[in-house]
Amino acid sequence: MVDENKKEIDQVTGVETTGHSWDGLKELNNPLPRWWLWIFYITIIWSIGYWVVYPAWPTLSGNTEGKLKYSQYEALKTSQAEMVQRQAAYIDQFERATLDEILDDEELYAFANAGGRAAFKDNCATCHGTGAAGSKGYPNLNDDDWLWGGTVYDIHQTLQYGIRANNDDTRVSIMLGFGEDGLLTKEEIQEVVKYVRDISGQEFEGSTEKGSVIFKQNCTACHGDNGKGKHEFGAPNLTDAIWLYGGDVESLYETIYYGRAGMMPAWDGRLDDNMIKQLAIYVHQLGGGEESGENEETDFDALGEKASGQQAE
Numbered sequence: 001m002v003d004e005n006k007k008e009i010d011q012v013t014g015v016e017t018t019g020h021s022w023d024g025l026k027e028l029n030n031p032l033p034r035w036w037l038w039i040f041y042i043t044i045i046w047s048i049g050y051w052v053v054y055p056a057w058p059t060l061s062g063n064t065e066g067k068l069k070y071s072q073y074e075a076l077k078t079s080q081a082e083m084v085q086r087q088a089a090y091i092d093q094f095e096r097a098t099l100d101e102i103l104d105d106e107e108l109y110a111f112a113n114a115g116g117r118a119a120f121k122d123n124c125a126t127c128h129g130t131g132a133a134g135s136k137g138y139p140n141l142n143d144d145d146w147l148w149g150g151t152v153y154d155i156h157q158t159l160q161y162g163i164r165a166n167n168d169d170t171r172v173s174i175m176l177g178f179g180e181d182g183l184l185t186k187e188e189i190q191e192v193v194k195y196v197r198d199i200s201g202q203e204f205e206g207s208t209e210k211g212s213v214i215f216k217q218n219c220t221a222c223h224g225d226n227g228k229g230k231h232e233f234g235a236p237n238l239t240d241a242i243w244l245y246g247g248d249v250e251s252l253y254e255t256i257y258y259g260r261a262g263m264m265p266a267w268d269g270r271l272d273d274n275m276i277k278q279l280a281i282y283v284h285q286l287g288g289g290e291e292s293g294e295n296e297e298t299d300f301d302a303l304g305e306k307a308s309g310q311q312a313e
Helices: 034-053 072-096 099-104 106-123 152-161 186-199 209-218 249-258 273-284 296-301
Strands: 017-022 025-028
Touching: 072 106, 072 273, 099 106, 099 152, 099 273, 106 273, 152 273, 186 209, 186 249
Parallel strands: none
Antiparallel strands: 017 025
16 A cells, blocks of 8 residues: 655655656656745735835725825926926026027027927927928928028017917918919919929929019019018028929929918917027027027017017016
């Protein structure tokens, strides 16, 4: 009779077996490594401590708060309060400074760029793209081609009042639909297309003599005699390779025939004055900002205290 309670010892290793056998292979009853057991026990103790210190278990009214009463909401409030405190060192000085003074002050300039970069992603990237490269109908803000002027004051005015926006001070001008409105025939528009492609350095077929005459009669009031555009009308430069709606034959014909009237929202009232100033500085430094002339600041001041970003004392 075999004693079932008798321990079987493996003759090779001298270790007790578990009594299990698979295809003649017996399992040794080796104990778990001591280091593994210690880690296991420590994790248990750690988890109990975590339950005590941090919010952990759900309850009918929410969850256990823990000894530290930590919450992500409170941590966010604390970090936001720290950011506000850091900004406070600059914000008063920033509010009083003109745009030119900000451009000349290294610390205020860095402060404006940091705030403007964040504000751009939150408010402007939807149309102009995260990198401000724009797309069809939305200007690329990284180049040196500006519809309404590229000085920091021009940019501020565009941001504040918008283009063709619901604002009394917005800038308004449109590209007429010369074909749709019956101002030019299809043949005349085709001639203008050839002329525009010529002055922009693109290939064209035939002569541009007729197109030149038609252009001077209908287009120079906004685009200028040389086709380089006029900021006061938001008329683009037609002599370079930068196109808002495309410079191919089909796109040019469509633009002249139907016209264009893109819209830029007015951010006055949506964003505070400081944020608009920061955005103006940020957009200006993207790569194509123009330098302010002697008269730009005077013109800007004429827009009022709100436009200059200064507060009444």
